[in-house]
Amino acid sequence: MSWALGWAAYRMPFTRPVATARGRLAFRAGAILWLAGPDGVRGLGEVAPLPDLAERELGRALGLLEELRGEIERGEPDLERLLAGWRDGMPAGRALRAALETALLDARARQAGLPLARWLSAEARTAVPVNAVVTAPSIEAAADEARGAVAAGFRTVKLKVGVAETEAAEVERVAAVREAIGSGVRLRLDANGGWTSEQAVRLLRRLAVYEIDLVEQPVPAGDLEGLAAVRRRAPVAVAADEAVTGPETARRILELEAADALVLKLPVTGGIASAREIAELAVERGCAVIVTSAFEAGVGLAAALHLAAALPGLSPASGLATAGLLAATLTDESLLPRRGCLCLPAGPGLGVSIDRAALDRWRQGREGR
Ligand SMILES: O=C(O)CCC(=O)c1ccccc1C(=O)O
Numbered sequence: 001m002s003w004a005l006g007w008a009a010y011r012m013p014f015t016r017p018v019a020t021a022r023g024r025l026a027f028r029a030g031a032i033l034w035l036a037g038p039d040g041v042r043g044l045g046e047v048a049p050l051p052d053l054a055e056r057e058l059g060r061a062l063g064l065l066e067e068l069r070g071e072i073e074r075g076e077p078d079l080e081r082l083l084a085g086w087r088d089g090m091p092a093g094r095a096l097r098a099a100l101e102t103a104l105l106d107a108r109a110r111q112a113g114l115p116l117a118r119w120l121s122a123e124a125r126t127a128v129p130v131n132a133v134v135t136a137p138s139i140e141a142a143a144d145e146a147r148g149a150v151a152a153g154f155r156t157v158k159l160k161v162g163v164a165e166t167e168a169a170e171v172e173r174v175a176a177v178r179e180a181i182g183s184g185v186r187l188r189l190d191a192n193g194g195w196t197s198e199q200a201v202r203l204l205r206r207l208a209v210y211e212i213d214l215v216e217q218p219v220p221a222g223d224l225e226g227l228a229a230v231r232r233r234a235p236v237a238v239a240a241d242e243a244v245t246g247p248e249t250a251r252r253i254l255e256l257e258a259a260d261a262l263v264l265k266l267p268v269t270g271g272i273a274s275a276r277e278i279a280e281l282a283v284e285r286g287c288a289v290i291v292t293s294a295f296e297a298g299v300g301l302a303a304a305l306h307l308a309a310a311l312p313g314l315s316p317a318s319g320l321a322t323a324g325l326l327a328a329t330l331t332d333e334s335l336l337p338r339r340g341c342l343c344l345p346a347g348p349g350l351g352v353s354i355d356r357a358a359l360d361r362w363r364q365g366r367e368g369r
C-alpha cells in the first residue's frame with residue numbers, strides 16, 4: 001500500500017501589529033500538510049517560509065509539492081533525494097523539507113507511542129522556558145507590552161529593533177523597555193538584518209548600558225563578515241538568525257567566529273535533523289543555540305517546541321511564545337505559555353491535532369486533495 005499526501009494553504013492576520021526592521025507584518029501565509037502511511041499512521045507538517053517572503057515562497061513550495069506528489073505517494077519519501085538541489089539553495093525548498101520531515105517524524109513517534117521530543121532524546125524535557133516578544137512600534141506601546149510580559153511571568157523579553165525613525169528614538173525605545181521590565185529580567189534585541197555593520201556597532205555601544213543579553217541578526221543575513229565585525233567591536237553578544245540556513249552556513253559562521261549564538265528556525269534550517277546537526281556543531285565550538293518559531297501556526301510551533309525540548313543543555317529561553325500573535329493556531333491545542341514556560345502537549349508525536357473549523361475559517365486558495 002502507498003502513502004497519501006494532502007495539504008491546505010492558510011492566510012490569517014496577526015492579532016496585533018508586528019513591527020520589524022523589514023516592515024510591518026499583517027498576515028501570515030502557510031500551509032498544513034498531512035501524510036497518511038500504509039498502516040493507518042498519520043503525520044502533520046507545516047510549510048511556513050519566513051513571513052516577509054511567505055506568499056511568494058509558499059507558492060513555490062506548493063508547486064514543488066505538486067510535482068513531487070506522485071513520487072511521495074509511491075512510498076515513504078526519501079527527503080534527501082526528493083529535495084536534492086533545493087535543500088540549501090531555496091527558502092521554499094527548506095520550508096517544504098521541514099514540513100515533510102516534521103510529518104514523517106510525527107508519524108514515526110506516534111507509531112512508537114512517544115512524544116516527538118522523547119522519541120528524539122531520552123533526556124528530553126517536558127517544558128521549556130520561553131521569551132516574550134515585543135512587537136509594538138511606538139515607544140509607549142512597546143514599554144506597555146514589555147511590562148505586561150513581566151507581569152505574566154516572563155523572565156526574558158525580546159524587543160524588535162531597527163523599527164524607530166531615528167537612532168535617538170531607537171535608543172529611547174530600548175531605554176523605555178528596560179525601564180518597564182526592571183533590572184532582573186533579561187533583554188534581547190532583534191534587528192532582523194536592518195542595520196549596517198557600522199550602524200550596529202555605533203548603536204550597540206550606546207545600548208549596552210541597558211544590559212542587553214544579545215542582539216539577533218544586526219546586519220543582513222548575507223553579510224557574515226559584517227556580523228563578525230559587530231561581534232568583535234560591539235560590547236553586546238551577537239546571534240545569527242536568518243543567516244543560519246543549514247550546517248554549511250553554520251560552519252562558516254563558526255569559522256569566522258561571527259556569533260555567540262545561533263538561532264534555529266525549522267523553515268530556515270530545513271527541518272529538525274539539520275537543526276540538530278547545527279546545534280551539535282555550535283556546542284562543540286562553545287556557541288549557544290536558541291530555538292524560535294517563525295510565527296508558524298500550531299503544527300510548526302509544536303515541531304519547534306519538541307526540538308527545543310530535545311536539545312541537550314539548551315539554556316537561553318526559546319522564542320516560542322508566539323501562538324497568541326496569530327488569529328488561530330489551527331490546532332486543538334492552544335500552545336500558549338504560562339508563567340514564561342511552554343509545556344509540551346501530552347500526546348504522542350507532535351501531540352497536536354487539526355482544528356477543522358479553524359482551518360476552514362482561514363483556508364486560502366491552493367489545496368491538494
Ligand atoms: O524569537 C521569538 O521570540 C519569536 C520569533 C521571531 O521573532 C521571528 C518570527 C518569525 C520570523 C523571524 C523571527 C525572528 O526571530 O527574527
Ligand SMILES: [Mg+2]
Nearest residue numbers: 190216217241
Ligand atoms: Mg530573529
